[in-house]
Amino acid sequence: MAFPNVRLASRPLHFLYLCDCSGSMEAQGKIQSLNQAIRQSLPGMAAVARDNPEARVLVRAVRFADRAAWHIATPTPVEELQWVDLRAGGVTAMGEALELVAAELRSPPMEERALPPVLVLISDGQPTDDFELGLAALMAEPWARRAVRLAIAMGHDADAEVLQRFIGPEPAPGPSGGALPPGEVPGASGEMPRHGPGRSPRRPLQAANATTLARYIQWASTAVVGAASSSASRLAEAAASQEAVPLPDLPPTELDPFDEPEPLKW
Amino acid sequence: MVSRAPERGWRIPGVCSRQGASHRRRGQPCQDATLERVFTLPGGLPLTLLAVADGHGAPAHHRSDVGSALACQAAAEVVAAGLSRLPAAATAPGEEDLGGLRRWLAEDLPRALQQQWLAAVRRHWLEGSGRGDGPAQEGVAFSPLPYGSTLGLLLLTPRWWALAGLGDWDLVRVDRQGGAELLSQEGPVPGAGEATASLCQGEAELAAAFRSSAWPLAEPGEPFALVLCTDGIRKSCASDADFLALAGWLVGLPPAGAPSASGAAVDTGAGGSGDQGAGMDGDLAEVLDRISAEGCGDDVSVVIGRWQSGLTALQPVPGQESEAEPPISPEPPPKLLPQQEPQAAWLPQPHSGLEPAFALQPEPRPAFQPPRHRERRWPLLSGALLLGGTLALLLATALGRRLPPLEGSWRVPPLASPTAGRDPLRREVARLCLEPALVVASLRTRQSQVLGLRQGTLRPQLLLLDADRDPLGALIAISFLAHHGEAGRHNGMASLGLCPALRSALESLWLPLSPVNPTAMVAPSHRPSP
Numbered sequence: 143m144a145f146p147n148v149r150l151a152s153r154p155l156h157f158l159y160l161c162d163c164s165g166s167m168e169a170q171g172k173i174q175s176l177n178q179a180i181r182q183s184l185p186g187m188a189a190v191a192r193d194n195p196e197a198r199v200l201v202r203a204v205r206f207a208d209r210a211a212w213h214i215a216t217p218t219p220v221e222e223l224q225w226v227d228l229r230a231g232g233v234t235a236m237g238e239a240l241e242l243v244a245a246e247l248r249s250p251p252m253e254e255r256a257l258p259p260v261l262v263l264i265s266d267g268q269p270t271d272d273f274e275l276g277l278a279a280l281m282a283e284p285w286a287r288r289a290v291r292l293a294i295a296m297g298h299d300a301d302a303e304v305l306q307r308f309i310g311p312e313p314a315p316g317p318s319g320g321a322l323p324p325g326e327v328p329g330a331s332g333e334m335p336r337h338g339p340g341r342s343p344r345r346p347l348q349a350a351n352a353t354t355l356a357r358y359i360q361w362a363s364t365a366v367v368g369a370a371s372s373s374a375s376r377l378a379e380a381a382a383s384q385e386a387v388p389l390p391d392l393p394p395t396e397l398d399p400f401d402e403p404e405p406l407k408w
Numbered sequence: 409m410v411s412r413a414p415e416r417g418w419r420i421p422g423v424c425s426r427q428g429a430s431h432r433r434r435g436q437p438c439q440d441a442t443l444e445r446v447f448t449l450p451g452g453l454p455l456t457l458l459a460v461a462d463g464h465g466a467p468a469h470h471r472s473d474v475g476s477a478l479a480c481q482a483a484a485e486v487v488a489a490g491l492s493r494l495p496a497a498a499t500a501p502g503e504e505d506l507g508g509l510r511r512w513l514a515e516d517l518p519r520a521l522q523q524q525w526l527a528a529v530r531r532h533w534l535e536g537s538g539r540g541d542g543p544a545q546e547g548v549a550f551s552p553l554p555y556g557s558t559l560g561l562l563l564l565t566p567r568w569w570a571l572a573g574l575g576d577w578d579l580v581r582v583d584r585q586g587g588a589e590l591l592s593q594e595g596p597v598p599g600a601g602e603a604t605a606s607l608c609q610g611e612a613e614l615a616a617a618f619r620s621s622a623w624p625l626a627e628p629g630e631p632f633a634l635v636l637c638t639d640g641i642r643k644s645c646a647s648d649a650d651f652l653a654l655a656g657w658l659v660g661l662p663p664a665g666a667p668s669a670s671g672a673a674v675d676t677g678a679g680g681s682g683d684q685g686a687g688m689d690g691d692l693a694e695v696l697d698r699i700s701a702e703g704c705g706d707d708v709s710v711v712i713g714r715w716q717s718g719l720t721a722l723q724p725v726p727g728q729e730s731e732a733e734p735p736i737s738p739e740p741p742p743k744l745l746p747q748q749e750p751q752a753a754w755l756p757q758p759h760s761g762l763e764p765a766f767a768l769q770p771e772p773r774p775a776f777q778p779p780r781h782r783e784r785r786w787p788l789l790s791g792a793l794l795l796g797g798t799l800a801l802l803l804a805t806a807l808g809r810r811l812p813p814l815e816g817s818w819r820v821p822p823l824a825s826p827t828a829g830r831d832p833l834r835r836e837v838a839r840l841c842l843e844p845a846l847v848v849a850s851l852r853t854r855q856s857q858v859l860g861l862r863q864g865t866l867r868p869q870l871l872l873l874d875a876d877r878d879p880l881g882a883l884i885a886i887s888f889l890a891h892h893g894e895a896g897r898h899n900g901m902a903s904l905g906l907c908p909a910l911r912s913a914l915e916s917l918w919l920p921l922s923p924v925n926p927t928a929m930v931a932p933s934h935r936p937s938p
Contacts, residue, residue: 145695146657149646150702196430196705255643255704258602372430374465375576375602375639377556377609 152198155257155370156217157363159203160239162265167230172266172296175352177227179359187363188220190371197257197371202246207232210239236269236304237276244276247285259289260370262362263308266296273304290370290389293346294358305346312344343389357393365390415716418456418564420444422661422712426696428640430705437473439463440638440707443480447488449496449565458562458711459483460577462638464606465706468553474532475555479607482524483561486517500567500624513572513620521559522614525607529555556608560636564713570622574614576604576639580655584631588652592619629717633659637710644703659712661691833904836879841907851913857881858917861888887914
């Protein structure tokens, strides 16, 4: 019997970069490092997308300096993405960037069947506009609350508190001190999170050099995308207090963020 | 010539669970389960229980394949124990009987189901099941979380039918023209990502998330079909319209072998988790595999029940009463092609030139068709209006601004015609008021419209302009305007002749939101109005 004329579809997974392009990103070649890190991560992201055909990975990017604007406005399949270099100059309109993203996370245009989106905020400074207004607009959207929200601080001048507020509060630590989801029985999942209290994807990730930045970007665009692609159902009351997608372990880096700041090496 | 037709009763052409494409690739088990079980009520009335269960896929629920199978088994045990409390008369139940049934479904069943399921998963945990992680492992307390599962149930008798359960399953009703309607779905649940209600929740949370309802089966009545499925099917469809079209098509798949004898008190024993296709040939299994592979990759399960009201029955040939019925649906299913007339392909067709007794419904409702295939009555005018309205809406949405009030007059679509069958709004009102249980279920599918109106991102006038194509959306718009006291708008509500259930449900859409009830239209329990 012929299959009916209905459209079956994989579920869209929206991946959005929010990139600080303020003048300070020009210093020490940070903007070049960011461009290079994102460009280098794309083949890995495309491979993850191929391995998870039930998810359709679509990438967009927002740049913010004096104003916020879409750098990649159209949700673009990662396989087709050509990264155009960002340029730095201006102040840090982070709040406006959040508002831009908020408008795109409304439903519609967000698809009802979408997987939890992934938002990656990368900044080296402090917002110069109304961050509170932007954050409020963003978090008013259910899709933003469901999103995997990650933040990468480039250097030690980034406003860690602002980035943490973008991510949201860290889930309560498990019995072992790691970020074990509430309600999960230790050992039940067969694997304990390896990140200790000093490093957590639920905190801003501090990249003090180009290598660390590249590793975090690679991690976000592969491991996190893979986890978000296979998002699985779970108990509502436990999920209410934890992230949309159980985050994979962080990649090994040379530094333990915050605890051992060292001179910037871009 | 033999001219037989199906007797009044339920037929179960499909009960099937399939491992999802992504689970297959990752070597994960199928975490869905289905069950079909037939009981006999005290008065001799047959009762068919159909169940679907979907074990949670998150790592914290790593035994949910067992949990979903045990959920189906627990349902069978609880229903078997409660048979004496169910309406068993050979006539359609009265309001008193239905009230008792609904109370049992809403109050006793959730508690009994959870207790039975908890006992079963605890036994499984104690036994260790050869995994070496039973009670011998020190320091590990029992928790039902690893077994977490949803559960959806259909209880089908010749005089009434009921739904019950919790979680993200969907129930679709398909009418005899192939029109499909989402009858029950999970409302918003707290939590991130793929959160759903679960049997492993606390008792109070489970009771709040449990949804149930019961309907009498009138005589004579319309034949229809029910499609109960786990969330993998809906999430594999590009839109709800595609999902409904798919459900309408699924009921037309040919059954394999003899249909389940709803009139016989037999326990088919079909149940459990993993790939299974009880009572089906490979067609449904193949279809489900394709849905998962081309869709979301999740496990997929479906159970299908067809109600033969007897309206369509031809007189049996004397001497052949005891013979098996002819196959119910060898014909092709409804085809969702442009301009095609709706077909009730899953219904038996007349033999020997005899006409089926469909004359009781003088003006059949049009069959469901995806919006892209719907016939446009005024293609140029309505198309231009719709295009303009949609562009305005999209532009406003993109700009993230609230739409300003529309200046000038707007008009409720003309209601001059007293004939309900000719007016889309009146027809919609008549349809919903004829079966008030549909009201809440129908409104639940319009949350985006309600939220859009609430937030000012959707103009009611756009919905009114589209009343011919979407009469329910227009009703929502009229109620929105009436609630906000727009001058002259009350006339629109008053002239529609709303029944109390529909009026109340529409008015409740605009109640103030609260953290407990973030969308006023979604009630925690889905019960029909008396």
